[in-house]
Amino acid sequence: MTDNPELEHARLRRAVILGPVIIGVFMLADMSLLPPLLYGIYLENRLLYQLPVVALVVAGVFQKPVEPYLKLLFSLLLLWLSFTNFALIHRCWTQFQFAFPYEGTILYAFFCVFALRIPYKYTFFCCIFILSGFLFLLYSNAIYQERGPISAAFVAGGLFICVYARYRIDRTLQRMRSINSELKKLSTLDPLTNLNNRRALMQSSESLLALSARQKLSFSVLLLDLDDFKKFNDYFGHQKGDHAICLQADILRQIFRRQCDVIGRYGGEEFMVALSGMSEADIRQKCEEFSALWQHHAMMHAPDAAHPVMTCSVGVAFCENCIGEDLTSLIHHADQALYKVKTQAKGSHYITTLPEETAW
Numbered sequence: 576m577t578d579n580p581e582l583e584h585a586r587l588r589r590a591v592i593l594g595p596v597i598i599g600v601f602m603l604a605d606m607s608l609l610p611p612l613l614y615g616i617y618l619e620n621r622l623l624y625q626l627p628v629v630a631l632v633v634a635g636v637f638q639k640p641v642e643p644y645l646k647l648l649f650s651l652l653l654l655w656l657s658f659t660n661f662a663l664i665h666r667c668w669t670q671f672q673f674a675f676p677y678e679g680t681i682l683y684a685f686f687c688v689f690a691l692r693i694p695y696k697y698t699f700f701c702c703i704f705i706l707s708g709f710l711f712l713l714y715s716n717a718i719y720q721e722r723g724p725i726s727a728a729f730v731a732g733g734l735f736i737c738v739y740a741r742y743r744i745d746r747t748l749q750r751m752r753s754i755n756s757e758l759k760k761l762s763t764l765d766p767l768t769n770l771n772n773r774r775a776l777m778q779s780s781e782s783l784l785a786l787s788a789r790q791k792l793s794f795s796v797l798l799l800d801l802d803d804f805k806k807f808n809d810y811f812g813h814q815k816g817d818h819a820i821c822l823q824a825d826i827l828r829q830i831f832r833r834q835c836d837v838i839g840r841y842g843g844e845e846f847m848v849a850l851s852g853m854s855e856a857d858i859r860q861k862c863e864e865f866s867a868l869w870q871h872h873a874m875m876h877a878p879d880a881a882h883p884v885m886t887c888s889v890g891v892a893f894c895e896n897c898i899g900e901d902l903t904s905l906i907h908h909a910d911q912a913l914y915k916v917k918t919q920a921k922g923s924h925y926i927t928t929l930p931e932e933t934a935w
C-alpha cells in the first residue's frame with residue numbers, strides 16, 4: 576500500500592503487461608495438449624477474441640482519461656476472458672466432443688482480482704456472473720460428465736476464495752489507511768487547538784519561505800503571545816487558561832484565512848504565523864484586526880494583569896525580499912520584536928523590517 580498514486584499506477588501498468596505474457600505461456604502449454612484438430616478454433620479464440628481485448632486494456636492503462644474507469648475496465652476484462660473461455664469450451668465440446676479444461680476460469684479471476692486489484696464489490700458481482708455462466712455451460716452440456724459436480728464445486732470454491740480474500744484485503748487496507756491518517760493527524764496537529772503543532776508549523780513555514788523566495792514574494796513571521804498569561808492561569812485556573820488558548824486559535828483562524836497562511840502553536844501560549852506575499856501595511860492591518868478582535872471578546876483578565884481584559888502581543892519579522900533568509904533567523908527577529916512589545920507596550924505589535932529598520 577502506498578499513498579503515492581503515481582507509483583501505484585506504475586505498478587498496475589507493470590501487472591497488466593504481465594497479463595498477455597502469462598496468456599502466451601498458457602497458450603504454448605495448451606497447444607502441446609490439444610489435439611491438432613482443435614488448433615484452429617483455439618487460436619481463433621485466443622488471437623481474435625482475447626489478445627486484442629487484452630491489448631486494448633494494456634493501451635488503456637497508459638491513457639490518463641481512462642484512469643478513473645480502471646476498476647470497471649478490469650472487471651469487464653475478467654468477464655470477457657471468462658466468457659470467451661466458456662465459448663471455447665462449448666465449441667470444443669459441441670463440435671469435437673473434447674472437454675477443454677475449465678481451470679483457466681479460476682486463473683483469470685485470480686490474476687484480475689489480485690494482480691490488477693479489482694475491488695471487493697466488483698469482484699463479488701463478476702464472480703456471481705462467472706459462476707452462473709459456468710453452471711449454465713456445465714448443465715446445458717455434459718462436458719465433464721461425472722466430474723461435472725466436482726468441477727462446479729472447484730470453480731465455485733476458487734471464485735469464493737477470490738471474493739473473500741479480496742474482501743479481507745480491502746478491509747485491511749481500509750483500516751491501515753484510516754490508522755495512517757489518524758497517525759498523520761496526531762503527528763501534525765496540536766490536540767488543544769487543532770492548529771499545526773510545532774513540527775508541522777516549522778515544516779510548512781520552511782516550505783512557504785522556499786516558495787516565497789522562488790516567486791520573489793515578501794515573507795513574514797509573526798509571534799503572538801498572550802499577555803500575563805501566568806497571572807490569568809493563577810487567578811482563573813488552567814481550564815479557563817485552555818479556553819483562552821482555544822479562543823486565540825479561533826481568532827487566528829478568522830484573521831488569517833488564506834489557504835497559504837501557516838498558523839500553528841509554537842509552544843505554551845505562544846503562536847506563530849507565517850505569511851507570504853503581504854505588504855508591511857497589510858501585516859500592520861492584520862495585527863490591528865487581531866487586537867480589535869481580542870478587545871471585542873473582552874475576556875476578563877486577572878486583577879494584577881497589565882490590562883483589564885485579555886490582550887496579546889505580536890512581534891513581526893517582515894522581509895520584502897526573502898531570498899537567502901532562513902526561518903530560524905526570522906523567528907529570532909520576530910522574538911526580539913515580541914520582547915520589545917512585552918517590555919514597552921503589551922497588547923500591541925512591533926514590526927522588524929529586514930534588512931533591519933524598525934517601525935511601530
Ligand SMILES: Nc1nc2c(ncn2[C@@H]2O[C@H](COP(=O)(O)OP(=O)(O)OP(=O)(O)O)[C@@H](O)[C@H]2O)c(=O)[nH]1
Nearest residue numbers: 801802803804805806808813814816817843844917
Ligand atoms: N492553561 C494553560 N496554560 C499554559 C499552557 N501552556 C503554557 N501555559 C502557561 O502559560 C504561562 C506562560 O507564562 P509566562 O511565560 O511567564 O508568560 P506570561 O505570564 O504570559 O507573561 P508575559 O509573556 O510577559 O506577558 C505559564 O504559566 C504556563 O503554565 C496550556 O496549554 N494551558
